[in-house]
Amino acid sequence: MPVFHRHLKHSYPRVVRGEGCWLFDDQDNAYLDGSGGALVANVGHGLHEIAHAVGRQAETVAYASGAIFSNEPVAELAAALDEVLPEPLAYSYFLCSGSEAIEASVKLARQYWRERGRVEKWKVVSRVPSYHGNTLTALSLSGREHYRAIYGPLLTDFPRVPAPDRYRRPYGPTWDGSAVIREIERQGPETVAAFLAEPVIGSSLGAMAPEPEYYQRIAEACRELGVLFIADEVMAGIGRTGRWFSFEHFGVVPDVVVCGKGLSGGYAPLSAVIASREIVETIRDGSGAFVHSQTYSHMPLTAAAGVATLRYIKANGLVEHVASMEELFFEKLAALRAHQAVGDVRGRGFLAGVELVADRESKRPFARSERVVERVAAAALANGLVVWSNAGHLENGDGDILMIGPSFTISTDEIDEIVARLARALEQTLGS
Ligand SMILES: Cc1ncc(COP(=O)(O)O)c(C=O)c1O
Known part of the structure; x- marks a missing residue:
């Protein structure tokens, strides 16, 4: 076959x-x-160091359900991420791919607002072009029309605004961030759960970085309007742009960070949703559980690949x-x-x-x-x-x-x- x-x-x-x-x-x-x-x-x-770490973990325990057990590699990986992320980003949830982690981050934002009694908040504002993954909600949030075209009826209609483009349009509302803020206001902030963006925009706009003021204005407006800022760091994160995370170039700290790809450097399928204390502790002190589970979440084997990859990056500066x-x-x-x-x-x-x-x-x-x-x-x-x-x-x-x-x-x-x-x-x- x-x-x-x-x-x-x-x-x-x-x-x-x-x-x-x-x-x-x-x-x-x-x-x-x-x-x-x-x-x-x-x-x-x-790389032998990483391959051996993954092999050793496979021999020790490759899999134990994240619904029943915790394990040493996920604890080590959360601690390793904690070392390189600023407060209040504090809690790491591990999955396998960028798309899954984007979906989980959107569900997390939705659940957070619900637990705070803000049941009408569900929309996520994103940009065009953009790419956040190929599962249906991640694709709904992406501005990549040829990936979306035939799946139209399966996609959710989220508000999307033009992305900042230094090459073709380094001026006006898409460049200074006001297009995003206006869209949140137009939708009604009481209905908007989050703004989702790649701080340095990866493949969808060819490594495009706006001015720091762009994200500073948006982050401030998000805070004022009660909208979470989810940073998609799947491509640009884990050192790729010369900082651990690309949001660091702009002097802002998101409420949720999603990473994947370079987190395990390809040695295992691994992604993470890292959320602020406020978000996770609201859920902890409310219903007590994030309503999301996947068979391969918090898996020892994939987390061991992440631990070894981050160790290698740190050890070699x-x-x-x-x-x-x-x-x-x-x-x-x-x-x-x-x-x-x-x-x-x-x-x-x-x-x-x-x-x-x-x-x-x-x-x-x-x-x-x-x-x-x-x-x-x-x-x-x-x-x-x-x-x-x-x-x-x-x-x-x-x-x-x-x-x-x-x-x-x-x-x-x-x-x-x-x-x-x-x-x-x-x-x-x-x-x-
Ligand atoms: C910025 C960004 N977000 C999300 C994804 C989706 O990740 P994955 O392909 O691991 O599902 C990608 C993949 O290219 C990406 O570049």
């Missing part, structure tokens, strides 16, 4: 091994992993390392601008977005029918380079963005190699 792969008309190389920033297939082809897959492999592939490499990284990536289709190269830390355009002057995008970003990513792969592609971030479904986000341990020679291979792929696909 064949594997049901995502693309059914496509033949995938079969990966057999990973080491550092490199992946190898069964034909002995080597691929430089310029994006850690979907911005996941933050500490690189094949990798968050500080990413911050110190940021300038050099972007200096090197700037060479890609030599290609006429590169409209913008932007980002923070080791999270970079390369926006491709048909005309640099007017910023006119390629027509979606040309499938430019998919073709460039395929050419990159043929040149032994993995990059992450994102299409359709503009209103009419156009928009081509390449994401670059290597392991925090990448060498400068390997960064040069990413640039060289991507420049070649651009030239092969689009001419010089």
Whole structure:
């Protein structure tokens, strides 16, 4: 019986091994992993320390239901997160994927307000474009129309406002945060449970960071209007932007933080919802239980991967390392601008977005029918380079963005190699 792969008309190389920033297939082809897959492999592939920690945990106890037991790895992981998160973020709930954790964070916000007697609060304001996951509520909250189109009847209609875009629209209400605040007011704050956003916007807008005032204004308004701020740190968190969490760039502290991906660096499927004292203790002192459970929540094996990953990042000073490499990284990536289709190269830390355009002057995008970003990513792969592609971030479904986000341990020679291979792929696909 064949594997049901995502693309059914496509033949995938079969990966057999990973080491550092490199992946190898069964034909002995080597691929430089310029994006850690979907911005996941933050500490690189094949690390013995993490693999052994996961193996040891599997031998000790891989699984015990989170409904019946606690365990040492989840306690250690919560403590490790506590060390790097500011007050009042205090309680960590562990799941497996970013999408699940987003769903759980929305349910948590809803339950919190209900326990406070605010039964009418359920709406979550999010932005377009955005990506918060592929399960139905996470997708409802995402602004990625081609993922949503056929599932329309299954989605919840949440209010969504345009995201801040430094490249195309660095002015006006979407840039200064007032679009979000106005939308909350328009909906009626008594009906709004939360505002959900990626502080540094990941793949959906190509590593876009607004000015600090954007989040400061919104966070202040949320506090005044009684709306929780949920930060989706699934892609940008755990050191990827040169800070432990991307909200730190903006001088704000959210009420709930969701992380995934780099939390276990791909060594196990692991995500976390970290909530403020006020939220969790309101529920503790009220009904006493978060009405949400999943078989693989609080699992010893996956948590052990998280503990070992965070230990590795801390022991090697990798968050500080990413911050110190940021300038050099972007200096090197700037060479890609030599290609006429590169409209913008932007980002923070080791999270970079390369926006491709048909005309640099007017910023006119390629027509979606040309499938430019998919073709460039395929050419990159043929040149032994993995990059992450994102299409359709503009209103009419156009928009081509390449994401670059290597392991925090990448060498400068390997960064040069990413640039060289991507420049070649651009030239092969689009001419010089
Ligand atoms: C910002 C963000 N949130 C949520 C998700 C969903 O995570 P997962 O694919 O693990 O469900 C992603 C995945 O790319 C993401 O980038």
